[in-house]
Amino acid sequence: MLDIALHLRVDVDPLRAAQNDMGVCDAIERIAPGGEPADMSAPHVPKVAGIDPLVPPPAQTSAPAGAVIQDRLAGWVSDLTTLHELTERLVGTGTLDEALHEVVRAGAALVGARRGFAALEPADGLGPASTVGLGLAHADLGHLETVPRGSTAYGRILDGAAGSAPGTDTDGASPDLLHEEGLDPLHREVAARLGYAASYALPLAGPSGRLGAVVWLYDEPAEPGARRRHLASLYLRYATEHLARLLELERARARVATLTEGLLPRRLPRVPGVRMAVRHRTGPLGGGDWYDALPLPEGALGLVVGSVTGSGPGATAAMGRLRASLRAYAVMEGEDPVAVLSDLELLMRLTEPARSATALMAYCEPARRKIVFAGAGHSPPLIVGERRTEYAETTLSAPLGMLSCWEAPSVEITPHPGETVLLYTDGLLHRTGDPMDRAFARLHAAAAGVPAVLRDDPGALADHVLRTVLPGGLDEAEAAQDIVLLAARFN
Known part of the structure; x- marks a missing residue:
């Protein structure tokens, strides 16, 4: 789980070392003074008409480094809080279907999409396999399944599950599907019928291999930014671990039920x-x-x-x-x-x-x-x-x-x-x-x-x-x- 401290102490040097991926140190480098202030070594200028030239006139300067650090830190804490809330909701799910629905819903909020679906297809081939949708009817999921897998980002993720390194965060972004060169005609037809113009896919991958993929659909040409991608990747990293535990539990239940029915x-x-x-x-x-x-x-x-x-x-x-x-x-x-x-x-x-x-x-x-x-x-x-x-x-x-x-x-x-x-x-x-x-x-x-x-x-x-x-x-x-x-x- 993600634990967020109630009180935060900020020191510039540790922050520059620890928050490199959040972009804070870049801001410090841009704002920090390059050397000794010029007025410390400048010759003394006499007063003219009662005006002290050593008192600098007001100038339009950029925000101080402390304010930038505070803003960046506030955004970082906000992201952690969001991830904490979403993972808490995910922990409350007790079945694979419930967890998959929650993953699609939470991921849609993170990447700014309205619709999407998750395809569970464990790489070991032992099942179970299922597909759940957000904002998509059962017939819509059926239309999507008719599209050749090789022409979709999530299909390439699933087909490459056996040969991909576990834990990788490779994604599949199609920011403008309808104008994408070489797009499969059936894929273009299904996209037009369902009314989506862009998609973003991420793998459900863990240490034991890939479990499936999640896809989010956009009504207009769009693509999530780097921050949204990073948050979605962090969330799915934890979600995959939770899904793996539920998958093992589901398989154990199926084995027990099969044994009981056989008796x-x-x-x-x-x-x-x-x-x-x-x-x-x-x-x-x-x-x-x-x-x-x-x-x-x-x-x-x-x-x-x-x-x-x-x-x-x-x-x-x-x-x-x-x-x-x-x-x-x-x-x-x-x-x-x-x-x-x-x-x-x-x-x-x-x-x-x-x-x-x-x-x-x-x-x-x-x-x-x-x-x-x-x-x-x-x-x-x-x-x-x-x-x-x-x-x-x-x-x-x-x-x-x-x-x-x-x-x-x-x-x-x-x-x-x-x-x-x-x-x-x-x-x-x-x-x-x-x-x-x-x-x-x-x-x-x-x-x-x-x-x-x-x-x-x-x-x-x-x-x-x-x-x-x-x-x-x-x-x-x-x-x-x-x-x-x-x-x-x-x-």
């Missing part, structure tokens, strides 16, 4: 008499929430949601082991969910002694519209229908791994034709930010308020519930909890 069902099975949909999101650190839906003998269906304590790769791996074990137990004795969870609890005590887990299993017979539930410390399912929206009363029980021997009675319900049963993990309730009793009430109100036209589609019903319950949306960047919402509609 969960790729698709839900098709079972006569029931339609299903699931919505799942993994937190940035990765977690242990899981779900399953597996066909069982005689047209039955097993539905499971669960959550392992902790977060990160360890919790994800434990989730995968428990889910695989539960599938095996469900195939052997799925008609008795209590027996399945008892076997899983024994396995946890032997193989996962440092963890606990919650789980809710449903043994469904769609032809008879019969569901048998067994829960281990998990939230109760929610039944949503035309005439009722209510939580199914399941017995209170401890999570798996908390007691030396787990067992709880099962509960049987009969959904009416057209009713949907919602199974979910506690992450959905925690993401609301409310106490648990209010979170349950919010979920109930969201399910009760589903429009009639959406009730026949379990996917549309689940989406409506999530949009209503979650204040920041399903893809909220700062949310740490996993979410699972499994909807099963019985015909």
Whole structure:
């Protein structure tokens, strides 16, 4: 960050040595006297008519050196303050898209442009690649992408990323595009269509290589001055470091999400008499929430949601082991969910002694519209229908791994034709930010308020519930909890 002192002490000699790039020493050289004053060695001239010739008459002289130094120093402090404020705003961004938008906006203020865009294209080829614009619609960005890269300054920056020295500040200025000789005809056409006559591009380059480029567009022929270029270069030097950190975080999140999705069902099975949909999101650190839906003998269906304590790769791996074990137990004795969870609890005590887990299993017979539930410390399912929206009363029980021997009675319900049963993990309730009793009430109100036209589609019903319950949306960047919402509609 840029720290600005509240009190500044100015000495001419240190200033001349330290502020060479700000132009202060040049001003001192121009203003400083060249030698001993002439009147110190001039002969004495006698008085004439009462006028003392040694008193010099007033003269129109330039400003003293101290005033010039003060003005230059004030401008320097103003520039530092501006950079400090802009970098503070940049630090507040938590995602790549937010940071790129802020970089384009701040850079436009520094170089005096009204529009621009940033192209993220890491030189290592590992992605992600994206483009964000300022004052440019999605269609405008599409037009710009049709221009051959070799005819644009930012395209040359991106194409030369692999061979350029990291940390260089080479830029691309096109002060008068429409009158530029040799300009690609398509580039000229796009510039005329979008109404820009000049552009200025800078690389997003760091020690590990180039991440992309930023371009600002001018409505009239223009080019930023040396001071504006210097400020923009300093700002992008810090911005690139921030973007590099966010890029690594984004890649880590993508790897965790890929691993988690690989441990969960790729698709839900098709079972006569029931339609299903699931919505799942993994937190940035990765977690242990899981779900399953597996066909069982005689047209039955097993539905499971669960959550392992902790977060990160360890919790994800434990989730995968428990889910695989539960599938095996469900195939052997799925008609008795209590027996399945008892076997899983024994396995946890032997193989996962440092963890606990919650789980809710449903043994469904769609032809008879019969569901048998067994829960281990998990939230109760929610039944949503035309005439009722209510939580199914399941017995209170401890999570798996908390007691030396787990067992709880099962509960049987009969959904009416057209009713949907919602199974979910506690992450959905925690993401609301409310106490648990209010979170349950919010979920109930969201399910009760589903429009009639959406009730026949379990996917549309689940989406409506999530949009209503979650204040920041399903893809909220700062949310740490996993979410699972499994909807099963019985015909």
